[in-house]
């Protein structure tokens with residue numbers, strides 16, 4: 001396998017050894033690359049391309065000009081510039097927007113979403129992660145895990161990325177220390193149970209020197225795992241929903257002649273075949289698939305990711321926005337959904353907010369019904385009640401639609417479980433949404449459930465509502481100091497005895513602090529009279 | 532063990548099928564969500580693929596939009612011939628627009644330079660045509676791998692009433708959820724080939740047997756060498772220096788545009804197979820042949836902000 005990697009690194013050998021057919025048949029992997037500024041993400045991606053001999057000569061020329069390095073070995077170039085984009089970004093020396101890059105080896109084509117690291121650009125990361133099967137997370141070996149690393153991992157996992165590859169970079173600076181690497185891996189695994197069902201891989205690399213990027217490191221013979229390129233080439237790229245039930249959102253109804261009626265769409269889950277019993281959602285009509293039509297002829301079967309035109313055995317009413325689903329395992333249909341929201345708008349998202357929702361190919365009007373809970377990425381995704389969500393924050397809330405739509409839980413299907421919210425005035429895309437479940441009855445309490453755990457949320461809501469603990473305690477203490485001085489003075493004046501006044505005030509301190517705290521917390525739960 | 536068979540079945544589906552499916556999805560979203568879409572057709576290999584995908588997307592019907600070619604009047608003659616043949620064969624609704632104002636002013640690449648010529652005949656010509664017919668969405672064949680400024684462009688890319696692009700106001704495009712809602716006066720450029728590379732384009736042309744302009748194949752052609760670039764003498768409008776004599780060289784083009792602005796490369800690739808091999812083996816990115824891109828690293832971004840496609 002090692003030899004293979006080296007061969008890949010040589011496009012000439014590649015032409016000799018692989019037939020064009022092999023190229024046509026390779027698979028596709030989308031991955032997102034993220035890391036804090038200066039951890040070496042651009043350098044690593046640039047190094048990956050360079051060592052895989054995928055950087056055209058004219059780009060290396062340009063790189064030399066841009067860096068003023070007109071002589072010297074190619075190996076010493078600053079590869080980070082290969083990943084640099086818009087002019088404004090070049091000035092600030094950081095990548096501001098999500099950029100897509102492409103490269104291909106004989107085994108795979110890669111689409112890389114290159115996401116900026118800063119917190120204010122979380123939206124770019126979330127966007128890139130939404131279609132990625134793998135996330136490459138950069139950690140600086142020198143500084144270890146940071147708050148950002150944890151955020152990036154949490155965002156990737158929340159958005160359904162299945163494989164996390166943690167590249168511990170700048171190993172050269174810590175003397176290629178196995179212990180240093182092991183310590184970072186330990187730290188990461190310590191919080192990784194929050195990430196749910198993801199595969200973790202740790203790779204020690206040096207972007208500067210090229211260790212374990214394409215070529216196996218000589219300086220780190222203690223490392224037995226794959227190089228970065230090998231991991232990227234061999235990871236399972238099949239979407240989770242490939243194995244789930246058939247789904248297709250109807251994009252367009254094709255009626256080229258009066259007697260033909262086909263439903264166009266991209267298969268978003270499972271497989272479809274002629275004769276299969278399906279249900280049209282939300283209407284609930286059942287029928288069967290007649291033909292799977294493509295320009296290359298009719299198919300006997302079509303799987304996830306294919307764009308097809310389906311005809312049905314009966315003349316049922318189907319239009320854009322409807323979902324065709326396996327009748328044995330249909331999607332949820334509801335006008336109320338509990339969802340995780342990633343807010344990207346400029347203002348805040350508050351209960352009552354109204355939007356257009358685009359869910360699959362369906363559009364509707366949506367309103368945020370009931371309270372919002374913040375999913376705190378700085379606290380390993382703990383939830384707590386919040387008045388509103390600010391830009392780049394994740395939250396959990398219930399949406400009320402003006403009509404019922406079909407959807408799945410995001411954990412089941414990323415395509416049919418996701419939506420965007422559009423601002424009705426500016427028409428901007430202001431939120432990404434991940435469906436948790438349908439909330440059936442309108443009569444029940446506003447927000448009843450949360451996947452993150454009933455108990456946690458309830459406890460957090462009781463103690464954490466609007467005012468923080470420490471604030472309540474500080475208020476209790478300051479009020480008590482004022483009150484007890486008052487009690488002492490009044491007691492002294494009435495009894496004329498400072499010792500008695502002192503003991504009354506003394507006992508009162510203890511009991512009333514407790515009473516006040518309780519009283520405060522109860523009021524904190526009562527919305528009445530608040531503005 | 533169901534799992535195993537499934538995964539292998541998946542693996543067999545080529546990545547080209549995935550790219551194809553996604554591009555078709557984007558075209559179908561465009562016609563479903565916009566009022567008056569048009570497809571831009573520049574006759575090159577990307578346009579050939581785009582057209583082929585449109586034929587597939589709406590099969591058994593025809594693409595429900597017209598095809599627009601903004602003719603700068605300086606295209607290779609073989610391109611124009613190819614365009615007219617294709618439109619006839621496929622029965623397409625082809626619109627050819629020429630900026631008549633530019634023609635009257637006698638604008639050309641030789642007399643006015645590449646920048647002004649491109650701006651007047653291509654950029655302004657395109658705006659005129661979009662405004663004239665009231666198209667609210669233009670499907671184009673640009674790819675993100677073409678240059679750095681395109682790497683960040685969205686698939687649904689908005690232009691204001693003056694056709695300007697604002698890289699700071701781009702909408703996020705998570706999943707496959709494209710937001711095609713327009714503000715007043717805005718129009719959309721849609722790029723279904725965003726995630727394709729030059730190699731993907733050729734592999735797909737090969738697999739699907741898509742007709743392309745013969746200029747992509749090597750053949751002896753009359754060229755002159757200028758500043759290291761081989762320019763083909765396609766007609767008598769190209770002024771020759773006194774000492775300049777066109778030589779017959781075996782050349783082909785990796786990208787096609789206005790002939791005085793398009794460099795040829797020496798090559799022996801005469802079949803699609805040869806071209807794919809040459810592309811795989813290539814040590815130069817395709818834009819090397821484009822004179823218009825040599826104006827500096829940030830120039831493309833500037834041009835795009837001004838309304839270049």
Ligand SMILES: Nc1nc2c(ncn2[C@@H]2O[C@H](COP(=O)(O)OP(=O)(O)O)[C@@H](O)[C@H]2O)c(=O)[nH]1
Nearest residue numbers: 036037038039040041042043080170206207208
């Ligand atoms: N010693 C060493 N320096 C590195 C390595 N990778 C990146 N750097 C340096 O770290 C700095 C930041 O790298 P860059 O790729 O721009 O980081 P980004 O902000 O994450 O994209 C640059 O000065 C790089 O030269 C490495 O593996 N070893």
